[in-house]
Amino acid sequence: MANIARRLVMTGHDAAGVSRVISDQRISGITGPAMPGSEVAQIWGSNAPLAYPDSGAMPAYSAFFPPLHGARLVELYLPPHSTSYGAVTDDDPDSSAAPLAADRPGMHRTASTDLIIVMEGRVDCELDEETVTLNAGDVLVQNGTIHAWFNPYAEPCRFLAAMVGAENNLCK
Numbered sequence: 001m002a003n004i005a006r007r008l009v010m011t012g013h014d015a016a017g018v019s020r021v022i023s024d025q026r027i028s029g030i031t032g033p034a035m036p037g038s039e040v041a042q043i044w045g046s047n048a049p050l051a052y053p054d055s056g057a058m059p060a061y062s063a064f065f066p067p068l069h070g071a072r073l074v075e076l077y078l079p080p081h082s083t084s085y086g087a088v089t090d091d092d093p094d095s096s097a098a099p100l101a102a103d104r105p106g107m108h109r110t111a112s113t114d115l116i117i118v119m120e121g122r123v124d125c126e127l128d129e130e131t132v133t134l135n136a137g138d139v140l141v142q143n144g145t146i147h148a149w150f151n152p153y154a155e156p157c158r159f160l161a162a163m164v165g166a167e168n169n170l171c172k
Contacts, residue, residue, distance in 0.1 A: 007025070106150075
C-alpha cells in the first residue's frame with residue numbers, strides 16, 4: 001500500500017488567455033532509496049525560471065534537487081523508528097546532495113533553500129552540532145545547511161518540501 005497518494009490539479013491558460021484546469025491526476029510515492037519503508041513523491045518541478053501565461057503543462061526537469069533558479073515540490077514519508085534519511089543522491093556528477101561523512105549516515109548539504117512543513121507525526125533534523133525536533137504543523141526553512149532526517153518515534157512522519165535552487169559556496 002502506498003503511503004503517499006495525492007490528487008494533483010494543475011492550472012494553465014488556453015490560447016485566449018483564459019485560466020483552465022489542464023491536468024487532474026493521482027500521484028503516489030516510490031520507495032525511498034535511503035531508508036527501507038520510506039517513500040518520496042516528486043510532485044512538481046522546474047529547472048528554469050517560469051513565465052506566464054503558459055499552458056500549465058509540467059515543466060521539463062531532471063534530477064531530484066533543483067539547479068539554480070529551479071524548484072521542486074516533494075513529499076516524504078518516514079516510517080516509525082527510521083534511523084536516517086537524507087542520502088538521496090542524483091546520478092548527476094554535479095549533484096550537491098552527496099553524503100558528507102561515512103560516520104554520519106544521511107548527512108548531506110544541498111544548493112537549495114528548502115521550505116518544509118511537517119504534515120503528520122514528528123521528525124528530528126540533525127545539524128552539525130544540534131538536533132531540532134519538528135512536530136506536525138511546524139515549518140522549517142533549511143538554508144543550505146548540512147543535515148539529516150531521523151524518525152525515532154512510534155508514529156510515521158510525512159512532510160512537504162518546496163526546494164528552490166540557490167548558490168551554496170559550501171557545496172563546491
